[in-house]
Amino acid sequence: MSISIKSIKKKDRACELIQKNKMIFKCPVCSSIMFINHSGSLTCNSNHSFDLSRKGYINLLTSSYTPVYTKELFESRHKVCEAGFYDPLIDKLAEIIDGYKQSKEHKGMNILDAGCGEGSHINSIFNKIANNSNTFKGSKFESSTFVGIDISKDSINIGARNNADIIWCVADLAKLPFQNGSFDVVLNILSPANYSEFNRVLDDEGIVIKVVPGSEYLIELRELFYKGEDGSEYSNNIVIDYFKEKLDVKDIKHINYKYELDRQLLPDFVKMTPLTWGKVIDGLNKYETDISTATVDLTILVGTKKKL
Ligand SMILES: C[S@@+](CC[C@H](N)C(=O)[O-])C[C@H]1O[C@@H](n2cnc3c(N)ncnc32)[C@H](O)[C@@H]1O
Incomplete structure (x- = not known):
């Protein structure tokens, strides 16, 4: 009984938020404007209609999708995020958004996380900004909208x-x-x-923040699972060059830290990344002895639309 009441509340809240922000939606079939109809679905004038799930999300895919990432991977990733694995990254991202916000004097902001996975990052940024009374106080935060999208329903x-x-x-x-x-x-x-889609949905003054792994990202797993094979080394040069080609780069930041792995978190740490897919996991004791810290090495790229 309590579960179904909770579900109704989630669906109602999602409906309320989408109704308030209906102007940002575009029909994924015919590109026209959308609204919430009398039965609580997001719909357009041509009657392309999308139901809200009782779990509090909306599925706007127009074709079937075969999942690449498993539900188990997302659950493990969620536990690792909850344990604070990416906290320094979140601090940095909130700081960049905050700096951008102060320079723009916006009333509120619309923030999209494209490829948000199980949502921990946008959720943590939401909480951080909500708690930061110096900048996002009162109506500014109230009038901000946070959106997480991913192609995986499980995530x-x-x-x-x-x-x-x-x-x-x-x-x-x-x-x-x-x-x-x-x-x-x-x-x-x-x-x-x-990037053509990111540029399209971005305000003319908006920013894209892309996070890419650096060469030492999860190096402990690469060394353990690949040892000299393809995949043991990684360079992000191509990804960074492509970003530079598509956007005007405003800032590039690097973060590199070591996270002390709790033994209990180790199984989830090993399962949270496609790096270990197809690798034989022959008992976790091996990892307990072999991995006690994990390196987080990330590059943060901040860009704006190219000025013509
Ligand atoms: C490595 S995960 C990263 C997820 C999350 N950003 C994080 O850091 O935990 C990559 C994500 O991209 C999503 N993804 C891949 N292709 C996508 C697409 N075409 N549209 C939306 N999401 C996509 C996957 O489902 C997956 O959740």
């Missing part, structure tokens, strides 16, 4: 479970169901990018 399900004040959509970042110029910030963390 969005976890996001919706954890924060009903974020709009969660199952959607393809290569075909974003949003109107032109709807977002001030597009986040793209350790996920594929589509």
